Amino acid sequence: MKSPIRTTTQLARSLNLSRWTISRALNGQPGVGAKTVARIQAAARTGGFAPSQLGRGLRSGGTNQVGVCLPGLDDYFLTPKITLLHENLQSLGLQPLLRIVDGTPEDENAALERFAAMRCAGVVGIASRLLGSDPGPRCLTTAGIPLINIDPLQKLDGPCILTDRRAAMRALLAFLHKLGHRRLVAAGFSRTGSYSKQKIAGLQEGCRALKWNFQRDIVLLECPSDENSFAMGAHLADAWRKHHSKNSAILAINDQVALGLMRRLQDHGVRVPEDVSIIGYDNRAFSPFAGPPLTTIDPQIELLIAHAVKPLTPGSSKNRPHDVKPILVRPRLIERASHGPPPLSRKKI
Numbered sequence: 001m002k003s004p005i006r007t008t009t010q011l012a013r014s015l016n017l018s019r020w021t022i023s024r025a026l027n028g029q030p031g032v033g034a035k036t037v038a039r040i041q042a043a044a045r046t047g048g049f050a051p052s053q054l055g056r057g058l059r060s061g062g063t064n065q066v067g068v069c070l071p072g073l074d075d076y077f078l079t080p081k082i083t084l085l086h087e088n089l090q091s092l093g094l095q096p097l098l099r100i101v102d103g104t105p106e107d108e109n110a111a112l113e114r115f116a117a118m119r120c121a122g123v124v125g126i127a128s129r130l131l132g133s134d135p136g137p138r139c140l141t142t143a144g145i146p147l148i149n150i151d152p153l154q155k156l157d158g159p160c161i162l163t164d165r166r167a168a169m170r171a172l173l174a175f176l177h178k179l180g181h182r183r184l185v186a187a188g189f190s191r192t193g194s195y196s197k198q199k200i201a202g203l204q205e206g207c208r209a210l211k212w213n214f215q216r217d218i219v220l221l222e223c224p225s226d227e228n229s230f231a232m233g234a235h236l237a238d239a240w241r242k243h244h245s246k247n248s249a250i251l252a253i254n255d256q257v258a259l260g261l262m263r264r265l266q267d268h269g270v271r272v273p274e275d276v277s278i279i280g281y282d283n284r285a286f287s288p289f290a291g292p293p294l295t296t297i298d299p300q301i302e303l304l305i306a307h308a309v310k311p312l313t314p315g316s317s318k319n320r321p322h323d324v325k326p327i328l329v330r331p332r333l334i335e336r337a338s339h340g341p342p343p344l345s346r347k348k349i
Helices: 008-015 019-026 034-046 053-060 079-091 105-117 135-143 165-179 194-210 230-243 255-267 301-312
Strands: 065-070 095-100 122-126 147-150 160-163 184-187 218-221 249-252 277-281 295-298 327-329 332-334
Touching: 008 019, 008 034, 019 034, 065 079, 065 105, 079 095, 079 122, 079 301, 095 105, 105 122, 105 135, 122 301, 135 147, 147 301, 160 301, 165 194, 165 277, 165 332, 184 194, 184 230, 184 255, 194 218, 218 230, 230 249, 230 255, 249 255, 255 277, 301 327
Parallel strands: 065 095, 065 122, 122 147, 147 160, 160 327, 184 218, 184 249, 249 277, 277 295
Antiparallel strands: 295 332
8 A cells, every 4th residue: 555645745756747846736826737737636636645725825925714703603693604605715716714712802812813823815703702903803914814804793994794784674664664563572682782782773763764762662572591592482472472462563583583483473373464463584594484484684694795705805905904994784675474564453362
């Protein structure tokens, strides 16, 4: 059994070629014939040889790897974002390196400093808790590595890509108002969560524009825990039936809560949308298959990710100024069948 090939020198000797030829062929650089490139690549595969990305980065000052720093995948509706980000980066010839942090600034700073040491081509932060003055972002800036933040939890001047949750709430409230609704339950909203506070601010702005009284006409039905799940939706449905059934529309914090609400209300004979309209948020893959199909707000993650990877496209300028304005991506309402006008008369529920 032949020994595995571990270096370009060994590969060059085995093929009786120069290291220059081997290096250019493996790096996709011009000057080497197609047949020779194919021969080198086949020999590398057979010998189990893969070029060291770290070594290449130390020699050239950069790699084709992009660091991705994120909290847990089940938080912040991240799984679809990570999938799209992975696909977009790979389409550009870039390799994502995922680092899941524990939610503390210390761990996130350490992750960014590690990406800087690895000479990554760029770093994408999702739901970051850091400021530009923190050690991790400063380390990347010093190394000349672009940092793009998607929906950071702290207010940043740029560069970052933000979901315009305020605009989404204003548009939804105007939509319900046009249908005839004058009261809304915001189910699962939190007064402390960063994204939830953005939505609440948007509802307040919408109320002012429509002459609603926020304190009277919007009920914030908070979760007793941080869990925003189907089971929590069922719990919130019981609270709606007991205390808030005069409110003819429910906006859930996400589609899971919305479907949990819908199912529990239907179990108690409440019709959707005849007795109450239910709207979700996230446009999850299962939402069109609810009964009835769930009306929801699509955060347009495809557009969000497309904006995020644009600065990392090979050939684009990596020295983005710090005063770049954040890019706002406006969600859109997906109208299905779980909404309608308010009931003209309401039986006791």
